[in-house]
Amino acid sequence: MTEEVWVGTWRPHRPRGPIMALYSSPGPKYLIPPTTGFMKHTPTKVRAPAYSFRGAPLLLAENCSPGPRYSVNPKVLRTGKDLGPAFSILGRYHTKTTMTPGPGDYFPEKSTKYVFDSAPSHSISARTKTFRVDSTPGPAAYMLPMVMGPHTVGKASQPSYSIKGRSKLGGFSEDLHKTPGPAAYHQTDVQVTKFKAPQYTIAARVEPPGDKTLKPGPGAHSPEKVTLTKPCAPIVTFGIKHSDYMTPLILQVD
Numbered sequence: 001m002t003e004e005v006w007v008g009t010w011r012p013h014r015p016r017g018p019i020m021a022l023y024s025s026p027g028p029k030y031l032i033p034p035t036t037g038f039m040k041h042t043p044t045k046v047r048a049p050a051y052s053f054r055g056a057p058l059l060l061a062e063n064c065s066p067g068p069r070y071s072v073n074p075k076v077l078r079t080g081k082d083l084g085p086a087f088s089i090l091g092r093y094h095t096k097t098t099m100t101p102g103p104g105d106y107f108p109e110k111s112t113k114y115v116f117d118s119a120p121s122h123s124i125s126a127r128t129k130t131f132r133v134d135s136t137p138g139p140a141a142y143m144l145p146m147v148m149g150p151h152t153v154g155k156a157s158q159p160s161y162s163i164k165g166r167s168k169l170g171g172f173s174e175d176l177h178k179t180p181g182p183a184a185y186h187q188t189d190v191q192v193t194k195f196k197a198p199q200y201t202i203a204a205r206v207e208p209p210g211d212k213t214l215k216p217g218p219g220a221h222s223p224e225k226v227t228l229t230k231p232c233a234p235i236v237t238f239g240i241k242h243s244d245y246m247t248p249l250i251l252q253v254d
Contacts, residue, residue: 054219 015022033042038050075082112118145153150160168174191197 051218056222056224 033040035042035045038047041047147155150157
C-alpha cells in the first residue's frame with residue numbers, strides 16, 4: 001500500500017471568469033525600431049555615421065573588343081572587297097499598260113441626231129437656283145402705318161405727354177456749394193504728430209559662406225584601376241583574322 005502525497009484541497013476545475021493566460025497575444029506584430037543601420041533607426045538612440053559601398057565597375061565597359069563573337073567575312077580586306085564580277089537575279093519587270101476603250105464602250109444608236117437632221121426638241125428640268133435669289137417680297141413683308149400715337153401718317157394726332165423721373169438739377173437735394181462729406185477726409189497717422197515708435201523688419205536667415213560642391217564618397221574611387229604606382233596586369237586583345245590569299249607586306253628589297 002502506497003502512501004498518497006498530500007497536495008492540498010485544490011482540484012482542477014473550470015475557471016469562474018476569463019483568464020488572460022488562456023488568450024493568445026499579438027506576438028511579433030509590434031516591432032521595436034532597430035538600433036543598427038540607417039533606415040528606420042530608433043529615435044531614442046544616437047545614430048552613427050554610415051557609409052555606402054559600391055562595387056567596382058567592370059573593365060569591359062571601357063575597353064571591350066569584339067572578340068571571337070563576330071565572324072568577319074574573309075572576302076573583306078583592309079583595302080575593300082576582293083570579289084570578281086557577280087550577277088544578281090531579279091524578278092520580271094512590270095510594264096504599265098493603258099486601258100483603251102473596247103467595242104462595247106461606243107453607242108452608235110445615239111449619234112443619229114448629230115449625223116442626220118432632226119426636229120427641235122425641248123427638255124424639262126427642275127427650277128434653277130436663280131429664281132430663289134430674285135424672289136419678290138410677299139404680303140407679310142409690308143407693314144401698315146400706325147393709326148395711334150404721335151407717329152401716325154396722314155392723320156392728326158392728339159397731344160401726348162411722357163412721364164419722366166425727378167431731375168437732380170434744381171431740386172431740394174442739389175448741393176450748390178459742393179461741400180465734402182465725412183468720407184472725403186483721411187485719418188492722419190499718429191506718428192506724424194507724435195514720436196515714432198521703433199520698427200523692425202523680418203528677413204530671411206543668412207547662411208554662412210561655404211563650399212557647397214559635391215564631394216566624392218568611398219564608392220566613387222576605384223583603387224584597382226591605379227597604374228601609376230603599381231604595374232598593370234597583362235591584357236590580351238583579339239584582332240581580326242587576315243586572309244591567306246593576301247600578299248604580305250615586304251619591306252626588304254634585294
